Amino acid sequence: MTTKEVPDHIRLGMTDDEYQDVIALLGREPLAAELAMYSVMWSEHCSYKSSRSHLARFKSAQPWVVVGPGENAGVVDLGDGWLAALRIESHNHPSYIEPYQGAATGVGGILRDIFTMGARPIAVWDPLRFGPLDEPHNRYLFEGVVSGIAGYGNAVGVPTLGGEVEFADRFSRNPLVNVMALGLLEKDQLVLSAASGEGNLAILLGNATGRDGIGGASILASASFEEGDDEKRPNVQVGDPFEEKKLIEACLELFDKGLVVAIQDLGAAGISCATSEVAGNGGMGMDVDLDRVHLRESDMSPGEILMSESQERMLAVVTPADEAEVLAIADRWEIEASTIGTVKQGPDLTIYSKGELVGDVPAASLADDAPKYDRPAQRPGYLDEAWKSEPQIPDDLDAGETLRILLDDPAIGDRSWISRQYDHMLFLNTVVEPGHDGCLLRIKGTEKAIAVSTDGDSLRTYLDPRRGSARIVYESALNVAVTGANPYALVDNLNFGNPEQSGVMWQFIESVEGMAAACEELNVPVVGGNVSFYNQTDDIDIYPSPVVGMMGFCDPMPQRPPRLDRAQDGMTVWVVGQDAKGDFAASAYDRIINRNLGGRPVDADPQIARTVIDAAVSLAHETPVLHDISIGGLGVALAEIAIRSGVGMAIEGVSGPELFDETPLRFIAVARGDSLDTEAPHTRIGAVTGTTLDFGTAGSISVTEAEHIWQAALPRRMKHETARS
Amino acid sequence: MTIAVVVYPGTNCELDIVHAVNLAGADTEMVWHRDTDLSGASGVVLPGGFAHGDYLRTGAIARFSPIMDEVSRLADEGLPILGVCNGFQILTEAGLLPGALVANRDLKFICEPVHLRVESTDSVLTRAAVVGQVLSIPLNSYEGNYVADDIDRIEATGDVVLRYCDSDGRVDGSTNPNGSTNSIAGITNDARNVAGLMPHPERASEGILGSTDGMVLIEGFIASTELVTV
Numbered sequence: 001m002t003t004k005e006v007p008d009h010i011r012l013g014m015t016d017d018e019y020q021d022v023i024a025l026l027g028r029e030p031l032a033a034e035l036a037m038y039s040v041m042w043s044e045h046c047s048y049k050s051s052r053s054h055l056a057r058f059k060s061a062q063p064w065v066v067v068g069p070g071e072n073a074g075v076v077d078l079g080d081g082w083l084a085a086l087r088i089e090s091h092n093h094p095s096y097i098e099p100y101q102g103a104a105t106g107v108g109g110i111l112r113d114i115f116t117m118g119a120r121p122i123a124v125w126d127p128l129r130f131g132p133l134d135e136p137h138n139r140y141l142f143e144g145v146v147s148g149i150a151g152y153g154n155a156v157g158v159p160t161l162g163g164e165v166e167f168a169d170r171f172s173r174n175p176l177v178n179v180m181a182l183g184l185l186e187k188d189q190l191v192l193s194a195a196s197g198e199g200n201l202a203i204l205l206g207n208a209t210g211r212d213g214i215g216g217a218s219i220l221a222s223a224s225f226e227e228g229d230d231e232k233r234p235n236v237q238v239g240d241p242f243e244e245k246k247l248i249e250a251c252l253e254l255f256d257k258g259l260v261v262a263i264q265d266l267g268a269a270g271i272s273c274a275t276s277e278v279a280g281n282g283g284m285g286m287d288v289d290l291d292r293v294h295l296r297e298s299d300m301s302p303g304e305i306l307m308s309e310s311q312e313r314m315l316a317v318v319t320p321a322d323e324a325e326v327l328a329i330a331d332r333w334e335i336e337a338s339t340i341g342t343v344k345q346g347p348d349l350t351i352y353s354k355g356e357l358v359g360d361v362p363a364a365s366l367a368d369d370a371p372k373y374d375r376p377a378q379r380p381g382y383l384d385e386a387w388k389s390e391p392q393i394p395d396d397l398d399a400g401e402t403l404r405i406l407l408d409d410p411a412i413g414d415r416s417w418i419s420r421q422y423d424h425m426l427f428l429n430t431v432v433e434p435g436h437d438g439c440l441l442r443i444k445g446t447e448k449a450i451a452v453s454t455d456g457d458s459l460r461t462y463l464d465p466r467r468g469s470a471r472i473v474y475e476s477a478l479n480v481a482v483t484g485a486n487p488y489a490l491v492d493n494l495n496f497g498n499p500e501q502s503g504v505m506w507q508f509i510e511s512v513e514g515m516a517a518a519c520e521e522l523n524v525p526v527v528g529g530n531v532s533f534y535n536q537t538d539d540i541d542i543y544p545s546p547v548v549g550m551m552g553f554c555d556p557m558p559q560r561p562p563r564l565d566r567a568q569d570g571m572t573v574w575v576v577g578q579d580a581k582g583d584f585a586a587s588a589y590d591r592i593i594n595r596n597l598g599g600r601p602v603d604a605d606p607q608i609a610r611t612v613i614d615a616a617v618s619l620a621h622e623t624p625v626l627h628d629i630s631i632g633g634l635g636v637a638l639a640e641i642a643i644r645s646g647v648g649m650a651i652e653g654v655s656g657p658e659l660f661d662e663t664p665l666r667f668i669a670v671a672r673g674d675s676l677d678t679e680a681p682h683t684r685i686g687a688v689t690g691t692t693l694d695f696g697t698a699g700s701i702s703v704t705e706a707e708h709i710w711q712a713a714l715p716r717r718m719k720h721e722t723a724r725s
Numbered sequence: 726m727t728i729a730v731v732v733y734p735g736t737n738c739e740l741d742i743v744h745a746v747n748l749a750g751a752d753t754e755m756v757w758h759r760d761t762d763l764s765g766a767s768g769v770v771l772p773g774g775f776a777h778g779d780y781l782r783t784g785a786i787a788r789f790s791p792i793m794d795e796v797s798r799l800a801d802e803g804l805p806i807l808g809v810c811n812g813f814q815i816l817t818e819a820g821l822l823p824g825a826l827v828a829n830r831d832l833k834f835i836c837e838p839v840h841l842r843v844e845s846t847d848s849v850l851t852r853a854a855v856v857g858q859v860l861s862i863p864l865n866s867y868e869g870n871y872v873a874d875d876i877d878r879i880e881a882t883g884d885v886v887l888r889y890c891d892s893d894g895r896v897d898g899s900t901n902p903n904g905s906t907n908s909i910a911g912i913t914n915d916a917r918n919v920a921g922l923m924p925h926p927e928r929a930s931e932g933i934l935g936s937t938d939g940m941v942l943i944e945g946f947i948a949s950t951e952l953v954t955v
Binding site for chain 2 (some may be wrong): 138150156157240242243245246249334416419420421422423425427430431442477521
């Protein structure tokens with residue numbers, strides 16, 4: 001069948017029923033540009049049509065939440081007039097098609113979401129998932145994505161504070177590239193996206209509108225992948241960090257001078273989304289003249305102009321009296337600006353091109369009337385098989401030999417191959433840098449600090465979506481707690497397969513439940529999120545991969561926050577938290593040594609969660625080293641401290657299996673004295689001494705050898721030729 | 726006396742250098758690249774970042790920014806001028822410092838603390854330091870690899886002020902992070918009033934950031950500006 005025989009709405013990714021809804025809503029057949037707008041705005045990526053009904057499960061009401069989900073970014077109050085804005089997004093499909101630009105434009109897009117709120121973006125994190133690095137194409141994707149993040153983030157002038165990385169087979173044909181950003185603003189700078197004031201003007205700022213990225217949201221982000229999808233490369237946008245840097249500075253100056261009534265970034269669905277959102281959010285309408293849009297190519301059709309996802313553009317609503325000053329500021333920062341619309345009474349978004357009406361739709365209908373699906377969900381059959389495949393852990397395993405293998409794993413070994421490519425120091429806020437459990441950023445001129453950890457655990461979530469998802473919330477909470485920060489707000493990025501399959505939908509619902517319950521347990525509000533469905537290539541769904549970005553907050557921050565490199569001879573070593581329960585499902589031991597994926601992960605005990613997290617926050621003010629026990633268990637966590645500090649340890653009374661047990665809600669403390677001042681359960685397991693990591697009868701490894709293996713894990717794999725297969 | 730900090734579109738370390746210079750007790754004023762008057766400045770800093778997006782070649786467009794005629798004039802008059810990272814690249818493009826900065830040996834961006842050995846104190850940058858002193862200061866660049874056609878002359882005239890080294894001050898291939906010729910991290914001009922370095926001293930300006938070793942360079946530069954009478 002040729003494209004000519006396919007109806008336009010199908011070609012644009014819309015179902016027959018959805019098309020009928022548009023006709024009913026308008027009372028007529030949509031014009032071409034109107035159909036283009038609805039097809040994008042009602043896509044899965046923009047409308048959350050399969051997930052919306054479930055996302056209501058997340059709670060965002062806490063006294064410190066200023067802006068919850070629904071705006072461009074969540075905003076929380078840090079006291080003394082300071083606010084923080086945070087947001088997470090995915091750029092999965094574009095990054096598979098074109099890794100450098102896909103990842104780069106992901107950074108650009110999330111930054112616009114942050115400064116749209118009036119905040120200066122101060123940090124970015126990138127949680128990443130790829131297929132195994134022994135495949136050349138996976139190395140090509142990994143290298144390209146990291147280069148794209150570095151290339152854009154460094155040049156745009158926002159530090160990238162790391163993230164996390166997993167490698168597993170099901171990401172080979174569908175890597176996951178998520179990006180989280182944090183911004184800082186003073187209370188009176190907060191700007192929202194609701195237009196008001198009849199006669200106010202909509203000014204398009206930044207990059208010229210071109211043909212790049214047309215249909216990115218509907219074609220790339222809302223459908224599964226098949227062989228030959230390289231041809232979709234023209235749908236990927238191209239980023240220009242220099243343009244974005246100028247746009248950031250120009251917009252921050254506009255906010256500073258109080259010249260902006262409302263503002264919206266142009267992301268998915270470009271002008272159609274931005275104009276309909278600012279108008280619809282304010283209960284207003286807007287006249288838009290497409291002839292006024294500054295274009296890169298002069299012969300674009302109205303539909304192309306409306307749908308273009310050209311990067312580095314913002315739509316600001318300003319009063320007519322301020323128009324000249326806004327244009328002058330844009331000129332000073334050397335960015336283009338054109339007044340393309342006027343706010344009007346009534347609900348209609350009315351669009352003209354060359355004097356003709358090309359669209360006239362209720363502005364709010366593009367967002368509010370989008371379809372909402374309650375898709376069938378059913379527990380998938382693979383679980384029973386998988387749970388039966390219990391991990392086999394020998395009682396007499398050799399801990400030294402095990403560490404030699406685990407430390408060589410690219411998800412466990414030194415990840416500075418990634419983080420040294422990112423400028424992670426700009427703005428002089430970075431107190432605890434990438435390579436620790438959480439990053440800690442001070443707020444200059446105050447004693448406040450923000451900690452962030454991003455976490456995901458796709459294999460564990462695959463084996464039990466509810467428990468696995470709860471555990472990433474607890475792990476991220478503990479990761480910020482060991483820097484001295486209280487878990488304060490969370491954003492989530494829910495990466496799943498094809499929601500039209502009942503098993504995937506079940507994974508999604510279970511995952512949401514697990515995360516929401518854990519957040520409630522910790523009183524952590526969920527202030528924003530993103531859903532990425534259709535992560536499926538040639539009928540293979542990815543492992544369900546919810547990722548969280550946890551923001552912690554402390555005031556005052558510890559004077560010397562714990563670090564992994566502060567252990568010294570003579571210090572004592574402790575394990576704090578719940579007892580090891582024999583948790584090996586989806587553990588590093590089972591994955592790497594046994595090459596097995598099975599069993600059922602243990603449930604994190606919510607009763608003890610608060611106690612353990614509070615203990616970490618409290619101990620952070622006086623303890624040189626605190627370290628969450630997670631991937632690879634106690635053994636890997638101890639090795640990381642020994643390697644980073646360049647010291648040995650004598651560990652007593654811990655069996656081989658206990659060393660690689662991944663029971664959650666536990667952390668290591670390396671302390672100066674013979675006691676540990678905490679109410680949480682704690683056990684002394686040894687001391688810092690010598691140059692060997694000595695586990696007694698369980699085995700040993702010299703710290704130098706461990707360091708060499710750990711340092712080489714990523715570089716030795718990446719020095720091979722990368723290739724586009 | 727005020728130190729002018731030049732801001733190009735794409736510059737991003739201007740607030741950081743201002744923070745560190747202010748910590749050291751000197752006043753600063755940010756100057757837009759289209760301005761043409763720096764009268765009243767006691768010294769000029771070209772900060773790090775990506776001036777004009779680093780498009781074409783690092784510093785290649787920035788050298789044509791309107792402010793550069795004034796920077797060149799003041800350099801000729803002997804005013805202390807400092808280029809950090811991208812600012813160093815701009816100064817070489819503008820011909821105010823010899824040599825050029827090209828892509829790192831491993832073709833990867835490098836952001837990490839490095840050790841620097843002070844080679845000479847005869848510059849506006851290193852005057853407060855001690856020859857042989859080892860400083861820990863972060864590097865943050867893709868084009869940080871120093872090359873020069875007339876390297877022998879540069880070495881012979883003592884223009885090299887900082888070299889990459891290890892924590893004990895040893896300089897060899899293994900302590901060279903980016904492939905720079907002779908491990909050169911910072912140089913000065915023959916008149917000794919213009920200096921540039923790839924690492925960022927402002928990132929080593931407070932203990933909480935991991936190092937205060939950058940302050941000896943920043944304080945030295947400030948002291949240089951206080952001695953100037955133009």
